[in-house]
Amino acid sequence: MTTDTAPRVGGASQIDGTGTWAVLLPAGRFDAERLVHHDTLELTGLADVTALPRPGDQVAVLADEPPRLVAVGRVTAPTARRPEDPDDPQSDRGPEALVVAYTRRAFDEPVPADALALGGPVTALDAGTFRALVDRLGPPPQRSNWLVSLDLPIEADSPAEAVRLFWAYVQELGPRELPAFVSPSGDELAMQAFVLGAEANQDPEEDD
Helix, strand or coil: CCCCCCCCCCCCECCCCCEEEEEECCCCHHHHHHHCCCCEEEECCCCCCCCCCCCCCEEEEEECCCCEEEEEEEEECCCCCCCCCCCCCCCCCCCCCEEEEEEEECCCCCEECCCCCCCCCEEECCHHHHHHHHHCCCCCCCCCCEEEECCCCCCCCCHHHHHHHHHHHHHHHHHHHCCEEEEECCCHHHCEEEECCEECCCCHHHHC
């Protein structure tokens, strides 16, 4: 793989020639990225941005109000357009999209970035500022095994019909309305319910 060392308009580059940037999530996109796992972040509507990251560049993904670091990634080339899905903001990707392959996510525990001056949806960062920001994430947490379940009482004519209705409800309601139950593998008594990406109480008696 060759390294792009061409001059960058308003950009910054490291010794290896890759640029370092901050990308701001559009309004409302933080929740969508937090609710559903994506391997990449795909952004459109950047035609008016004078300088854009190039494939291989490193990107700090930020959410606004207040500014906070929510992910890190590398720019990759967009692929072919996919059919549009109104429930998935990633599905309207076109060839002009900016595509960032995630290398680290912190949507559940964002890092404050109040001191960072942003010049719009895409801002070039010097390598030192980028590294200092990313270092605030600390070491990656240790991965664990989890059991995740979704239980829906469904009235149907047959088991096969019940399964079809189950998937229809899942697609229609999704993570914004359906509670998912998660527990550490081997410790089902520690089960927690999550809605909208956050722990949610499902015991009506505790609400009284």
